[in-house]
Amino acid sequence: MTKTHPLMLFNSYGRELSEFVPIDPEHVRVYSCGPTVYNYAHIGNLRAYVFVDTLRRTLAWKGYDVTHVINITDVGHLTSDADEGDDKMEKAAEQQKRTVWDIAAHYTEAFQRDLGRLNIMSPSIWSKATDHIQEMIAFAQKLEDQGVTYTLEDGVYFDTSKVASYGKLGLLDLEGQEAGKRVSGPDGKRNPSDFAVWRFSPTDKQRLMEWHTPWGIGAPGWHLECSVMSTKYLGKMFDIHTGGIDHRQVHHCNEIAQNQAHACTDHPGANWWMHNEFLVLRDSEKMSKSKGNFLTLQTLVDRGIHPLVYRLFLLTASYRSNLEFTWEALDGSRANLRRMLLRVQRLRDEVGPADWLRIASEAKYQSGGPFTYIRNALCAGLDRALTGYVNALDQAISNDLHTPQVLVKLGEILDHKKMPAEQALRLVALYDLVLGLNLLVTDPADLALRPASATISDEEINALIAQRTEARKAKDFAASDRLRDQLAEAGVAIKDGPTGTEWEWVVAGA
Ligand SMILES: Nc1ncnc2c1ncn2[C@@H]1O[C@H](COP(=O)(O)OP(=O)(O)OP(=O)(O)O)[C@@H](O)[C@H]1O
Numbered sequence: 001m002t003k004t005h006p007l008m009l010f011n012s013y014g015r016e017l018s019e020f021v022p023i024d025p026e027h028v029r030v031y032s033c034g035p036t037v038y039n040y041a042h043i044g045n046l047r048a049y050v051f052v053d054t055l056r057r058t059l060a061w062k063g064y065d066v067t068h069v070i071n072i073t074d075v076g077h078l079t080s081d082a083d084e085g086d087d088k089m090e091k092a093a094e095q096q097k098r099t100v101w102d103i104a105a106h107y108t109e110a111f112q113r114d115l116g117r118l119n120i121m122s123p124s125i126w127s128k129a130t131d132h133i134q135e136m137i138a139f140a141q142k143l144e145d146q147g148v149t150y151t152l153e154d155g156v157y158f159d160t161s162k163v164a165s166y167g168k169l170g171l172l173d174l175e176g177q178e179a180g181k182r183v184s185g186p187d188g189k190r191n192p193s194d195f196a197v198w199r200f201s202p203t204d205k206q207r208l209m210e211w212h213t214p215w216g217i218g219a220p221g222w223h224l225e226c227s228v229m230s231t232k233y234l235g236k237m238f239d240i241h242t243g244g245i246d247h248r249q250v251h252h253c254n255e256i257a258q259n260q261a262h263a264c265t266d267h268p269g270a271n272w273w274m275h276n277e278f279l280v281l282r283d284s285e286k287m288s289k290s291k292g293n294f295l296t297l298q299t300l301v302d303r304g305i306h307p308l309v310y311r312l313f314l315l316t317a318s319y320r321s322n323l324e325f326t327w328e329a330l331d332g333s334r335a336n337l338r339r340m341l342l343r344v345q346r347l348r349d350e351v352g353p354a355d356w357l358r359i360a361s362e363a364k365y366q367s368g369g370p371f372t373y374i375r376n377a378l379c380a381g382l383d384r385a386l387t388g389y390v391n392a393l394d395q396a397i398s399n400d401l402h403t404p405q406v407l408v409k410l411g412e413i414l415d416h417k418k419m420p421a422e423q424a425l426r427l428v429a430l431y432d433l434v435l436g437l438n439l440l441v442t443d444p445a446d447l448a449l450r451p452a453s454a455t456i457s458d459e460e461i462n463a464l465i466a467q468r469t470e471a472r473k474a475k476d477f478a479a480s481d482r483l484r485d486q487l488a489e490a491g492v493a494i495k496d497g498p499t500g501t502e503w504e505w506v507v508a509g510a
């Protein structure tokens, strides 16, 4: 076994890179803020879960068992992250004339399907907010007993001045600008940063989702939900809490304040708070459901982009950098993945059937635990001279999940002229444990997704290519060019190579 590097992770709480040490030496507990299921997840949202998947795979690579919880927010998230606007779920139900429960079930299923298509491991526990109302009331009750809440006309509020370190995560300047931005809410709010733990239903209108509580009829606050579900499944102190960077300023500061008041401690709940940067459009505009400027995974698929191409695109950047979405960049990732898959296919043909390949191809590592078993099986047959590549993978991933460097090293393996095929394939299998690109089981032909807008069938394409080959043989280059243009108009690009003419769909927009 190669020497392993200490796992360095960036902690937003304190803003420093530090060595990850779990509470339990063998078992890591992770909570990820899940989607608000009032619409399809956009590909920016999905970046948050590819990041978490890389984290999970890295922890498993390091030999840890992982308990991972993702919640489903089906109540309580308002159209602003602070206490303004409508409940996103209620608003969607009214607009779409469906019940809130229908909306939640539909978009939850779509979200889970997207995770599957991106080869993201399922969490150990899916936790739905509305299944935990009882626990939320009990948690809020304890906050009241601790004297950190007060009741106004429209809800029960958390008094943030009662928590000495409030806002540490977001580096909030409570006296200055930051506070000014957050002045909102009803008369009587004691501090600008105070937030609703429970919101009362209006007296003249029945809400679609509401529950009886000791304080009146209403619905839980979004921040309360995550405090309750994370600590219920992972304990009052757990290892890692993740979310997008937008959660660092409000949502997670509020969760921390609740955790601290509830457990009467300074401990924020999770030891590591990790945040992924945004997927942005040109001019750094955040892709956002609320703004409506978003693309879904299905939009990409309809345009002929395989979900794993999108996964590769995300892995080309550190999770802590803004990543700009362009069709050109996606087209580049498509070409790159195709090249990798073709190379892996050649290696597989050369190696033929092998027991160790069967182990590596099994999707067993979905559960997290058997990673070490697969890793050991793959490393056992590796030449000593090549263990440097395993070391390089471990080093890159231990450097705050630096997937771009992992891809550079993988490129070196695939381009290596002298490495025996079996050895190269073992290394690819090891790298893919962390990258999750399904490199051993995806056929390069699987990448050629048919765009939804295509008007030409595969048979017609092949027939036109055959006609063009004949025209070229007869040196009728005018006819050959005409056929090429006809294919281009139908969205098909062709390339003449030593083994004949290959074709692929052009990515619309690229
Ligand atoms: N453009 C983005 N890039 C990366 N992560 C994002 C982006 N937008 C949201 N996220 C993250 O996606 C996860 C799920 O978010 P959620 O479903 O609550 O989105 P939302 O707030 O309803 O939608 P939006 O912010 O797009 O209006 C969160 O961790 C959030 O921080």
Ligand SMILES: [Zn+2]
Residues within 6 Å of the ligand: 032, 033, 034, 226, 243, 251
């Ligand atoms: Zn949350």
